[in-house]
Amino acid sequence: MDVVTAEEMRAFDRDTIERLGIPAIALMENAGRAIAEEVIALCRRRASEAGVPGGGMWGAGAGAAGGVVRNSEAGVPGSELGRDGAGVVGGEARHVGAGTARGGVWRNGAGISGAEVKWEGAGTTGGGMMRDGAEAAGDVAGALSGRGAPGFGADAAGFSVGGDAALTLAGAGGEHWLVLAGKGNNGGDGLAAARHLREAGIAVTLVYAAAPESLAGEAALQRDAAAAMGIPAVVYGKDALDLAACSGIVDALLGTGSAGAPRGAYAELIAAANASGRAIVSADIPSGLDADTGETHEPCIHASVTVCLAFLKRGLLQYPGAGAAGRVVVRSIGIPAALAREGGVQVSLLTPEVLTARLKVDLARRRSPEGHKGTYGHVLLAAGSLRMSGAGLLSARAALRAGCGLVTWALPEKLLPYVIGSVPELMLAPVTGGDGEWNAGTAAEVLRLSTSRDCTAIGPGLGRFEGDTEWLRRLWEETEGPMVIDADALNILADTDYRSWSRRHPVILTPHPGEMARLAGISTAEVQRDRIGLALSYAVQHGVILVLKGAHTVIATPEGLAYINITGHPGMGTGGAGDVLTGIISGLLAQGLEVDQAAAFGVYLHGLAGERAARKRDHPAALIAGDIIEAL
Numbered sequence: 001m002d003v004v005t006a007e008e009m010r011a012f013d014r015d016t017i018e019r020l021g022i023p024a025i026a027l028m029e030n031a032g033r034a035i036a037e038e039v040i041a042l043c044r045r046r047a048s049e050a051g052v053p054g055g056g057m058w059g060a061g062a063g064a065a066g067g068v069v070r071n072s073e074a075g076v077p078g079s080e081l082g083r084d085g086a087g088v089v090g091g092e093a094r095h096v097g098a099g100t101a102r103g104g105v106w107r108n109g110a111g112i113s114g115a116e117v118k119w120e121g122a123g124t125t126g127g128g129m130m131r132d133g134a135e136a137a138g139d140v141a142g143a144l145s146g147r148g149a150p151g152f153g154a155d156a157a158g159f160s161v162g163g164d165a166a167l168t169l170a171g172a173g174g175e176h177w178l179v180l181a182g183k184g185n186n187g188g189d190g191l192a193a194a195r196h197l198r199e200a201g202i203a204v205t206l207v208y209a210a211a212p213e214s215l216a217g218e219a220a221l222q223r224d225a226a227a228a229m230g231i232p233a234v235v236y237g238k239d240a241l242d243l244a245a246c247s248g249i250v251d252a253l254l255g256t257g258s259a260g261a262p263r264g265a266y267a268e269l270i271a272a273a274n275a276s277g278r279a280i281v282s283a284d285i286p287s288g289l290d291a292d293t294g295e296t297h298e299p300c301i302h303a304s305v306t307v308c309l310a311f312l313k314r315g316l317l318q319y320p321g322a323g324a325a326g327r328v329v330v331r332s333i334g335i336p337a338a339l340a341r342e343g344g345v346q347v348s349l350l351t352p353e354v355l356t357a358r359l360k361v362d363l364a365r366r367r368s369p370e371g372h373k374g375t376y377g378h379v380l381l382a383a384g385s386l387r388m389s390g391a392g393l394l395s396a397r398a399a400l401r402a403g404c405g406l407v408t409w410a411l412p413e414k415l416l417p418y419v420i421g422s423v424p425e426l427m428l429a430p431v432t433g434g435d436g437e438w439n440a441g442t443a444a445e446v447l448r449l450s451t452s453r454d455c456t457a458i459g460p461g462l463g464r465f466e467g468d469t470e471w472l473r474r475l476w477e478e479t480e481g482p483m484v485i486d487a488d489a490l491n492i493l494a495d496t497d498y499r500s501w502s503r504r505h506p507v508i509l510t511p512h513p514g515e516m517a518r519l520a521g522i523s524t525a526e527v528q529r530d531r532i533g534l535a536l537s538y539a540v541q542h543g544v545i546l547v548l549k550g551a552h553t554v555i556a557t558p559e560g561l562a563y564i565n566i567t568g569h570p571g572m573g574t575g576g577a578g579d580v581l582t583g584i585i586s587g588l589l590a591q592g593l594e595v596d597q598a599a600a601f602g603v604y605l606h607g608l609a610g611e612r613a614a615r616k617r618d619h620p621a622a623l624i625a626g627d628i629i630e631a632l
């Protein structure tokens with residue numbers, strides 16, 4: 001799934017309207033319909049969870065951020081990416097990629113999951129889910145199609161009649177939604193949604209943030225159509241308004257055209273909507289969110305559902321924006337998906353489909369019947385010190401669990417007695433360099449060891465030592481094969497301008513945000529402000545594969561492509577989890593995966609294992625790094 005900036009989105013809008021000749025009003029109509037369908041789906045979900053046939057339950061209810069989303073919900077077509085709030089009991093995880101990857105990666109029941117994740121290949125399960133919508137309790141279309149209508153004889157006659165299931169809501173009379181409309185096209189989308197909601201029998205009131213006369217173009221057409229249908233409207237600041245006196249709010253105040261923090265009436269409406277406690281469905285992005293960086297301005301809507309239009313926006317994947325968006329559903333509105341490919345969109349959501357179709361990863365990780373340990377490669381790991389002996393053990397065990405044939409751990413001789421026998425599958429190669437600890441002289445020994453290995457991983461638990469820059473420089477310039485650089489080895493790089501170092505083979509850097517800050521010479525807060533943008537520019541400028549760790553890890557390539565991973569769990573915030581990732585990526589490299597494949601697939605598998613490990617604990621806070629290895 002492609003992930004775009006606001007500017008790219010505008011270009012695709014323009015292209016669709018001007019080159020393909022699809023009128024802007026048609027796109028807005030599709031957007032409005034999609035938003036209305038998601039509002040109705042939310043009403044159904046919370047009604048079914050409350051045991052009420054149809055709508056009618058006011059309040060944020062189960063649809064609110066942090067609520068539980070179930071697979072059995074009456075869905076609508078489209079791809080979606082939903083999350084529960086951290087620590088919600090009963091969250092679930094589900095990844096459905098289109099095509100080959102699908103069967104292998106279905107997962108359910110993440111249990112206590114802070115990262116409920118769900119995506120579906122558009123146009124595959126999507127269509128089927130729309131039909132399933134008819135099965136919602138008391139659904140008119142369901143009855144029309146013969147289900148639950150004895151005597152209609154649909155099956156016998158081979159004849160059936162379907163209705164507009166996704167835009168039908170039993171118990172709609174119990175719902176009253178406010179549509180907050182800005183004066184741009186985002187407002188226009190909301191106004192179009194209002195008509196569809198009204199058609200479904202839901203009471204709707206429009207709340208204009210600005211004088212309705214100030215709307216222009218397609219948004220003005222929508223304003224007039226809503227007025228002609230007699231939909232009641234109030235103007236903020238002019239008419240009386242109680243945002244809590246409704247069953248839900250559509251946020252169509254600001255979209256990709258917004259700039260800076262919301263001002264005036266927009267800011268006041270956002271704050272009041274958040275304070276109302278009602279479920280909020282955002283059109284395209286939560287108002288107040290920076291669509292590119294994920295920065296949340298003050299104030300920013302906290303949505304239950306965000307109906308993202310046409311393409312996933314970068315800001316919806318990056319925290320804190322990802323937290324403000326609630327459950328994200330990407331809905332097509334008539335802008336061809338191919339425009340993103342042709343337009344050179346750089347960023348993709350790391351789905352099983354992207355792993356197989358774009359990165360050509362064999363998710364099944366087939367092993368040859370005649371294979372032996374030599375078939376699956378040999379990792380050399382340079383890691384560990386007396387104070388951090390465990391880091392090397394974690395990386396080495398993770399590499400083995402990732403499926404490589406052999407791991408040799410180059411470690412300081414003084415550490416050897418303490419780790420002998422800890423991991424019997426491991427080969428230990430003590431390096432001395434004179435004093436039995438890491439020192440500049442050990443570079444030659446590590447280099448010698450590396451000659452017969454398929455990849456080299458450097459850094460976990462390494463510590464810093466005199467001459468470490470020269471030490472790393474020699475390994476950087478002289479080791480054959482791909483290299484993974486982590487932890488203190490990253491800090492060594494951060495202290496020097498390594499761009500002058502020469503290297504013939506690819507390098508993967510795996511910084512957490514603190515290490516990234518040191519590498520880039522900025523603060524950690526600045527790193528987190530736009531993780532995708534920073535990872536991309538750093539990878540391109542330094543010619544490395546950059547794995548920027550943390551929730552929604554970004555994998556960026558020197559060619560200027562990036563993949564955003566959404567597997568993982570907050571329970572993985574525990575010492576050594578990063579050492580495990582280094583081991584997994586190295587283990588995949590040794591098996592012959594290319595650097596971009598190993599980095600992306602390694603991050604993906606690491607996250608899956610973290611989710612699985614979290615499910616196994618009574619509470620995910622108990623998760624420790626070794627559990628991730630055992631869950632691989």
Ligand SMILES: NC(=O)C1=CN([C@@H]2O[C@H](COP(=O)(O)OP(=O)(O)OC[C@H]3O[C@@H](n4cnc5c(N)ncnc54)[C@H](OP(=O)(O)O)[C@@H]3O)[C@@H](O)[C@H]2O)[C@@H](O)CC1
Nearest residue numbers: 024031184185186254255256257258259260261262263284
């Ligand atoms: N055919 C299409 O183009 C399609 C468009 N689509 C939809 O359009 C959305 C983009 O629409 P857009 O470009 O009209 O901008 P939008 O987000 O409505 O905001 C602009 C308005 O907000 C105002 N404003 C800005 N910043 C502000 C602030 N900080 N605080 C307060 N006000 C602020 C600004 O006012 P100004 O500053 O200019 O006076 C202007 O009036 C997109 O997200 C999607 O929903 C899709 O359906 C696909 C098809």
Ligand SMILES: Nc1ncnc2c1ncn2[C@@H]1O[C@H](COP(=O)(O)OP(=O)(O)O)[C@@H](O)[C@H]1O
Nearest residue numbers: 512549550551568569570572575576577578579
């Ligand atoms: N909230 C989270 N969601 C998903 N993954 C997480 C989360 N917190 C941490 N992780 C993952 O756990 C790992 C932690 O790595 P790191 O900070 O380097 O740990 P250490 O240095 O102790 O080994 C990273 O891969 C990171 O992406």
Ligand SMILES: [K+]
Nearest residue numbers: 254283285287
């Ligand atoms: K919005």
